Amino acid sequence: MTQPTPIPTEPAPLLRIAGLKTHFFTDDGVVKAVDGVDLTVEPGKTLCVLGESGCGKSIMARSILRIVDRPGRIVGGSITYRAADGRSVDLAAMSPTSAAIRQIRGSDIAMIFQEPMTSLGPIQKIGKQIVETILLHRRMSKAEAKETAIEMLNRVGIPRPRERFEAYPFELSGGMRQRAMIAMALCCQPRLLIADEPTTALDVTTQAQILDLIADLKEEFGMAVMLITHDLGVVAEVAEDVAVMYLGKVVEKGDVYSIFEEPKHPYTRALLESVPRLGVRHAGRLPAIEGMVPHPLVRPTGCPFRTRCRAFMPGICDVHQPELQRQGRTDVACFLHNPVPAHG
Amino acid sequence: MDDQTPMDDVILDVRDLSMHFPVRAGMFGKTHSAVRAVDNVSFQVRRGETFGIVGESGSGKTTLGRCIMRILGPTGGEIGYASEGAGMVDLAAVEDAQMRDLWREIRMIFQDPQSSLNPRLPVIELVGQVLRKAEGLKGAALADRVADLLKSVGLRPEILHRYPAAFSGGQRQRIGIARALATKPQLVIADEAVSALDVSIQAQTLNLLQDLQEEFGLTYVFIAHDLAVVEHICDRVAVMFLGEIVELADTETLFAAPRHPYTRALLSAVPVPDPRQRSDRRLRAAAPAEVTDTATACKFAARCPHARDLCRRQRPQKRTVGGAEVLCHFAGEI
Numbered sequence: 130m131t132q133p134t135p136i137p138t139e140p141a142p143l144l145r146i147a148g149l150k151t152h153f154f155t156d157d158g159v160v161k162a163v164d165g166v167d168l169t170v171e172p173g174k175t176l177c178v179l180g181e182s183g184c185g186k187s188i189m190a191r192s193i194l195r196i197v198d199r200p201g202r203i204v205g206g207s208i209t210y211r212a213a214d215g216r217s218v219d220l221a222a223m224s225p226t227s228a229a230i231r232q233i234r235g236s237d238i239a240m241i242f243q244e245p246m247t248s249l250g251p252i253q254k255i256g257k258q259i260v261e262t263i264l265l266h267r268r269m270s271k272a273e274a275k276e277t278a279i280e281m282l283n284r285v286g287i288p289r290p291r292e293r294f295e296a297y298p299f300e301l302s303g304g305m306r307q308r309a310m311i312a313m314a315l316c317c318q319p320r321l322l323i324a325d326e327p328t329t330a331l332d333v334t335t336q337a338q339i340l341d342l343i344a345d346l347k348e349e350f351g352m353a354v355m356l357i358t359h360d361l362g363v364v365a366e367v368a369e370d371v372a373v374m375y376l377g378k379v380v381e382k383g384d385v386y387s388i389f390e391e392p393k394h395p396y397t398r399a400l401l402e403s404v405p406r407l408g409v410r411h412a413g414r415l416p417a418i419e420g421m422v423p424h425p426l427v428r429p430t431g432c433p434f435r436t437r438c439r440a441f442m443p444g445i446c447d448v449h450q451p452e453l454q455r456q457g458r459t460d461v462a463c464f465l466h467n468p469v470p471a472h473g
Numbered sequence: 474m475d476d477q478t479p480m481d482d483v484i485l486d487v488r489d490l491s492m493h494f495p496v497r498a499g500m501f502g503k504t505h506s507a508v509r510a511v512d513n514v515s516f517q518v519r520r521g522e523t524f525g526i527v528g529e530s531g532s533g534k535t536t537l538g539r540c541i542m543r544i545l546g547p548t549g550g551e552i553g554y555a556s557e558g559a560g561m562v563d564l565a566a567v568e569d570a571q572m573r574d575l576w577r578e579i580r581m582i583f584q585d586p587q588s589s590l591n592p593r594l595p596v597i598e599l600v601g602q603v604l605r606k607a608e609g610l611k612g613a614a615l616a617d618r619v620a621d622l623l624k625s626v627g628l629r630p631e632i633l634h635r636y637p638a639a640f641s642g643g644q645r646q647r648i649g650i651a652r653a654l655a656t657k658p659q660l661v662i663a664d665e666a667v668s669a670l671d672v673s674i675q676a677q678t679l680n681l682l683q684d685l686q687e688e689f690g691l692t693y694v695f696i697a698h699d700l701a702v703v704e705h706i707c708d709r710v711a712v713m714f715l716g717e718i719v720e721l722a723d724t725e726t727l728f729a730a731p732r733h734p735y736t737r738a739l740l741s742a743v744p745v746p747d748p749r750q751r752s753d754r755r756l757r758a759a760a761p762a763e764v765t766d767t768a769t770a771c772k773f774a775a776r777c778p779h780a781r782d783l784c785r786r787q788r789p790q791k792r793t794v795g796g797a798e799v800l801c802h803f804a805g806e807i
């Protein structure tokens with residue numbers, strides 16, 4: 130639990146998630162939003178998490194900070210976080226209301242949400258909200274906190290930050306709200322930034338600016354980043370490592386070059402094919418992955434992707450569950466690449 | 474206006490549209506200026522086409538869409554709309570009651586699915602309310618129609634009685650699309666309709682929007698920031714910068730030969746999905762801009778690599794160069 134563990138000889142990852150399961154116990158049944166996720170975030174590096182809507186990316190991220198809403202809860206696995214003093218703690222074993230996790234939230238690990246209005250309260254001026262966050266996590270006077278907040282609003286590219294400090298969220302454009310939230314997350318200089326689709330709602334020039342800001346903070350403070358996105362352009366631009374999720378599991382992971390150049394999992398390949406690219410005008414329709422993510426209550430037996438996979442092998446893929454295994458340059462969970470278990 | 478060629482079948486004819494937000498004294502100290510979110514914008518949309526609007530955050534795209542929907546009352550200009558029933562009407566001037574009728578024909582898909590879906594209503598109400606009102610549907614008939622709509626946007630019909638909180642961002646966005654399409658509208662203002670969707674759902678949704686367009690002859694005003702998406706789906710594109718349209722052309726022309734320096738900056742900022750081409754992104758990140766009172770200068774001058782003296786002294790006029798309308802003194806020369 131919160132006891133110190135011996136410091137390993139290898140440079141340990143900042144965050145190691147192993148076998149994480151987060152389930153929602155709804156009236157209709159159990160939604161296995163996250164169902165055995167394995168991944169690591171290395172210190173100072175950027176891991177991009179890719180995957181379709183509903184495959185559990187946000188819930189995985191919220192599990193790390195222990196802010197999963199009821200009826201959801203972590204039912205298995207571990208989230209090992211290595212703190213600044215070198216000790217490791219298992220976030221999954223902490224109480225979501227404990228002082229320890231509250232200390233980690235915001236000051237060690239900060240999160241930017243997919244929808245800005247989830248972390249920006251609608252009725253409070255944005256400046257006040259940021260100042261409160263700063264005062265909660267950093268030792269500063271109110272006046273210093275205000276200057277820090279304005280400086281941060283400026284750095285995320287909000288024009289006339291001193292005046293915007295007094296603005297209400299509804300007075301800002303969608304993109305500016307997003308930037309205000311990013312300012313709030315970064316004002317405490319976290320060691321790990323979890324960014325859930327932070328630039329999805331932003332235009333390319335603002336996006337470039339935000340990605341730069343994140344890159345600057347990475348350099349300045351050695352911050353690591355877990356970036357959840359579905360924009361493969363962004364992934365190609367900023368990722369060092371990539372994890373591809375499908376139905377609550379990581380189905381392929383590797384360094385960014387291997388994922389783009391030698392994708393092994395049929396799902397990774399399909400994702401790479403479905404991006405509209407500038408200058409490549411598809412005459413008719415875009416190649417889309419057929420079908421949809423299965424109902425979370427009726428998970429397919431065997432391989433989760435089998436209902437949509439063009440390479441589906443009856444008798445194998447519907448019988449056995451592929452596990453992540455290193456194959457060449459990536460770890461992949463697919464029987465096209467991994468040996469089929471001999472029996473049962 | 475003066476030398477605009479009349480188009481065969483115009484559904485939307487926007488002239489000199491402005492939306493200036495008054496600036497409250499408390500917010501900006503003593504300044505008594507206004508935020509010129511939309512500033513003298515004119516364009517026409519043809520029936521059945523997809524008209525794209527791109528531009529960076531805060532450039533006035535959403536505000537423009539909200540003016541067309543009359544969620545906002547514009548502070549100047551006209552919005553001619555060729556209604557099915559009522560002929561040509563000026564949306565900027567119609568009575569509220571008539572506008573409510575027109576909301577069946579003109580629908581909007583909102584940018585922020587979080588705040589546009591009432592968290593206290595189940596999906597069947599969110600999508601079906603408008604059908605109940607417009608067509609008097611209820612009971613099983615309503616449930617069937619809503620279920621069909623959900624299927625058409627890639628959602629499972631079993632979710633009819635769930636509430637927005639149980640969905641992921643992308644799922645919520647698709648509920649918003651189903652709602653917008655429920656009344657078989659003529660004109661759909663899609664504000665970042667696919668921006669929150671992941672690639673595969675995005676591809677499916679774009680294909681769906683195209684199918685529906687062919688089937689029902691829909692017209693889209695497609696507001697987006699993803700240029701690859703815009704290039705894929707739009708027939709013509711307007712580029713907005715600080716409340717103005719700085720370039721308007723058909724898609725091929727705009728992407729093959731961008732004329733305005735801002736359009737060029739925008740195109741070069743698109744990340745390429747290839748890690749080996751990881752470019753020097755830092756060069757492309759632009760300093761944020763905002764509307765100030767620049768009655769006597771080009772609004773892009775502070776960021777423009779081609780800015781000259783004239784640009785800081787005089788507002789450029791719209792010029793037509795190679796099939797594109799460009800708001801730049803030196804369009805065609807640079």
Ligand SMILES: Nc1ncnc2c1ncn2[C@@H]1O[C@H](COP(=O)(O)OP(=O)(O)OP(=O)(O)O)[C@@H](O)[C@H]1O
Binds near residue numbers: 301494
């Ligand atoms: N109710 C309001 N009061 C004051 N200013 C406003 C209001 N609504 C919008 N604005 C301002 O108008 C400008 C344009 O906003 P708008 O929402 O149209 O931008 P946008 O192009 O849609 O941007 P994004 O891509 O970020 O959504 C911004 O400067 C914004 O702050």
Ligand SMILES: Nc1ncnc2c1ncn2[C@@H]1O[C@H](COP(=O)(O)OP(=O)(O)O)[C@@H](O)[C@H]1O
Binds near residue numbers: 155181183641643
């Ligand atoms: N409060 C909730 N109750 C029930 N199911 C939920 C809840 N929140 C999320 N889910 C389900 O968990 C799955 C994963 O959601 P999420 O992590 O938000 O996906 P995404 O990968 O798009 O971020 C989805 O099937 C979603 O419907």
Ligand code: SF4
Binds near residue numbers: 394395436440463464
């Ligand atoms: S295990 Fe089988 S069904 Fe699953 S991705 Fe591989 S080939 Fe497709």
Ligand code: SF4
Binds near residue numbers: 772779780800803
């Ligand atoms: S008018 Fe001048 S400053 Fe404005 S875009 Fe053209 S060249 Fe640049």
Ligand SMILES: [Mg+2]
Binds near residue numbers: 188243
């Ligand atoms: Mg999500």
Ligand SMILES: [Mg+2]
Binds near residue numbers: 534535664
């Ligand atoms: Mg907007």
